[in-house]
Amino acid sequence: MEDSPQPVVGRVRPGPAVDATDVLHLDMDSFFVAVEVIADPSLAHRPVVVGGTGPRSVVSSASYEARVYGVASGMPIGEARRRCPGLVVVPGRHAEYEKTSERLVGICREVTPVVEPISIDEAFLDVSGAHQLFGDSLTIATNLRQRVQDELGLACAIGVGRTKLVAKLGSKAAKPRVQPDGFRPGAGVIVVLPADELSFLHAHAVRAVPGIGPATAERLRRIGVTSVGDLALVGRSRLVAMFGVAHGSTLADLAAGRDDRRVVTDRVVRSIGHEQTFDRDDHDLGSLQSKARELAVSVAARCRARRVAARTISVKVRFADFETIDRSRSLDRPVATAAEIAEVAVDLLASLDLARGVRLLGVSVSHLAESDGEQAVQLGLFGPAAPGAPVRGGDVETAADEIRRRFGPDAITSVAAAGRRAARARRRPGREAR
Numbered sequence: 433m434e435d436s437p438q439p440v441v442g443r444v445r446p447g448p449a450v451d452a453t454d455v456l457h458l459d460m461d462s463f464f465v466a467v468e469v470i471a472d473p474s475l476a477h478r479p480v481v482v483g484g485t486g487p488r489s490v491v492s493s494a495s496y497e498a499r500v501y502g503v504a505s506g507m508p509i510g511e512a513r514r515r516c517p518g519l520v521v522v523p524g525r526h527a528e529y530e531k532t533s534e535r536l537v538g539i540c541r542e543v544t545p546v547v548e549p550i551s552i553d554e555a556f557l558d559v560s561g562a563h564q565l566f567g568d569s570l571t572i573a574t575n576l577r578q579r580v581q582d583e584l585g586l587a588c589a590i591g592v593g594r595t596k597l598v599a600k601l602g603s604k605a606a607k608p609r610v611q612p613d614g615f616r617p618g619a620g621v622i623v624v625l626p627a628d629e630l631s632f633l634h635a636h637a638v639r640a641v642p643g644i645g646p647a648t649a650e651r652l653r654r655i656g657v658t659s660v661g662d663l664a665l666v667g668r669s670r671l672v673a674m675f676g677v678a679h680g681s682t683l684a685d686l687a688a689g690r691d692d693r694r695v696v697t698d699r700v701v702r703s704i705g706h707e708q709t710f711d712r713d714d715h716d717l718g719s720l721q722s723k724a725r726e727l728a729v730s731v732a733a734r735c736r737a738r739r740v741a742a743r744t745i746s747v748k749v750r751f752a753d754f755e756t757i758d759r760s761r762s763l764d765r766p767v768a769t770a771a772e773i774a775e776v777a778v779d780l781l782a783s784l785d786l787a788r789g790v791r792l793l794g795v796s797v798s799h800l801a802e803s804d805g806e807q808a809v810q811l812g813l814f815g816p817a818a819p820g821a822p823v824r825g826g827d828v829e830t831a832a833d834e835i836r837r838r839f840g841p842d843a844i845t846s847v848a849a850a851g852r853r854a855a856r857a858r859r860r861p862g863r864e865a866r
Contacts (some may be wrong), residue, residue, distance in 0.1 A: 452626055453569050453592045453744055454560040455695060458540065458576070458601035461587040461607060463553035464493035467532055468522050470585050479519045483509050488709045488791060492524055496608050496615045526706070527733060529553075532584060534737075539579055543572060548695045554603075556596055558695035573621045592623040595691035598633060599624075601640060630689050634661030641686050643679060663687040705746070705796025706730040713752045713789030721778040727795040728774035735797065742797030743764035747775035749784060750792035760782065766801050773797060844856070 440778065449826050459468065464482040469475045481491045481496035489509045501516035513519050517812050533552045540547045543566060546558035559572050566572045573590040580588050591602020606622040624632050638657055639649050651674065663671075664687040672680035706727045714720055724747065735741060745767075746760040759780045766772060777795045 453594050453599075453623055454558055455596055455599040455604045456557040456559055456569065456573055456576070457591045457593075457603040458536075458555050458557065458580075459589050459591075459600075459603040459607070460536070460553035462493055462495050462538050462591065464524060464529055465495045465522075466525035466586050467496075467529055468525075471528075472522075475520060475522070478520055479503070479518055480522060481509070481512055482522050482524045483512075484521075484523065484709060488711065496610060499610045500612075500614055502701075512653070526730070527737075530734065530737060532586075535584060536580065536586075540576070543576055546695050546697045548697060548846070552799040554597065556695045558800070569714055570621065570623050573623070577620055584768060587620075589618055590621045592621065594624075594626050594629060595689070596688070596693045596695070597642065597686055597691045598629055601633065601636060607777050633687075633689055634659060634664060636660045638663050641683060643682060643686075643724070648675070659808045664804075670853075702800065703798040704731055704740075704742070704800070705736045705794055707748060707792060707794030707796075708733075710790070713791050714793075715786060715789045717782065717786055720786060720793060721781055723793055724777040724781055724795055725770070725774040727793065728777055731795055731797055732768060732773055735768045735800075736804075737799075739803050740769035740800040741800040742773075743767075743801070744797065745773055745780070746794075746796045746798065747777050747780045748794035748796065749786070749790055750779075751789055752789040754791075756792075757784070760798075762799065766803075768803055817849045 445600045465475075465480050468480065468482060475495075477497060478495070479501065480495040481498055481503060482493040483489050483491045491503060491505050491507045491509060491512050492510075493505060494503045498512070498516055498519060501519075503516055503519065509521060514520075529552055533549070536553075537547060537549055537555060538658040540555055540557055544557050544559050544562045546561070548556040550556060557576075558565075559569055562572060563569075568573065569592045575594050577588055577590050580586055589603045589606035591604070591606055592601040593599040593602050602624050605618075606620055607618045609618060636659065638644055638652055638660055641660060641663065644652070652658075652663065652666075655666070657666060663683065666684075666687075668681060668684040671684050674680060675683065708723065708727065714723070743766050744760055746758055746761045748756065748758050750756040761776050761780060763776070773795065
């Protein structure tokens with residue numbers, strides 16, 4: 433793991449120079465694992481990952497104790513176990529992570545209304561209008577980080593800069609740093625002043641620039657470009673010739689510290705989905721349709737949490753040979769219940785030739801609109817609360833959401849899903865999850 437360059441922060445003091453750095457990037461530390469440690473304190477200070485327990489599952493999040501062994505997000509679970517024999521694998525609870533993320537965003541919005549969540553565990557903030565109430569940017573960032581720790585029990589890193597790019601790189605530099613013999617705490621908050629911006633930016637590897645993936649980095653390496661500083665020396669005309677007007681110009685601007693991207697509040701969620709990789713290839717249509725129904729339950733719960741309904745339902749299928757296809761259907765009205773989503777998903781699966789075997793299945797919804805806000809009625813144990821009151825599918829699912837929230841994600845599940853979990857538990861003796 434490469435160390436990120438560190439700006440000179442010792443001379444940062446409250447005042448106008450700090451106020452000029454109005455963009456904050458907040459990034460949680462090992463977010464999924466940290467949420468699990470709160471739920472089960474016995475996991476603290478242990479090498480833990482969140483991910484599936486099957487041979488094809490991958491790591492979603494890793495504790496720093498696991499990272500010391502080279503375990504990283506996206507790594508197959510089998511490889512992670514080989515690197516770290518004492519690894520503890522905990523299955524993900526995405527509904528819980530989303531609830532915690534919503535609380536995090538709520539804390540941020542008490543500092544400034546201009547908050548742009550860019551994933552479940554990170555967000556940009558524009559604090560240019562918050563100085564009169566909360567002080568300079570360094571003070572705001574320091575106090576915000578402390579609030580996240582106090583109210584959520586979670587650690588985060590915050591980068592402060594004049595632009596999104598610099599703030600994001602600052603948060604990475606502020607994180608704990610993994611070393612062969614362990615890891616040491618990070619600064620927590622790093623402010624990159626305008627005067628230090630280019631030296632800080634140019635010291636980074638070229639992959640730090642948004643839009644530079646492995647293929648682009650390899651093309652740049654062939655002409656001797658390995659750092660952002662090298663990229664800045666290439667020149668706009670050559671970058672345009674190599675990558676086209678739009679991409680080449682953007683790379684030239686970012687390498688020179690020109691980043692006019694604004695913090696955009698209330699970013700629109702365009703799709704909601706859930707997918708699962710199987711321990712063994714599944715060739716059976718009935719089994720896959722059952723799994724699609726289970727995925728639809730998760731998708732519908734997330735739709736209800738966001739108060740949205742969807743007009744387009746999609747299924748994603750990855751075959752044993754890694755070919756991946758997507759099929760979608762748009763409806764004439766928005767839907768949000770698991771039954772409605774599942775009905776379309778299982779029908780789409782029936783139109784596919786699954787003989788090759790399926791290793792991954794996903795269900796997602798898109799073309800989202802705000803739901804109608806209809807209030808659910810209170811449900812009795814065996815029927816409607818009032819005589820003659822209709823029980824809508826959404827009401828039942830909302831009640832199920834509350835039961836899962838209070839008693840755990842497995843409190844209500846299908847017979848098929850429960851059977852599969854029991855079979856996995858029998859194949860994998862020992863503590864792999866709570």
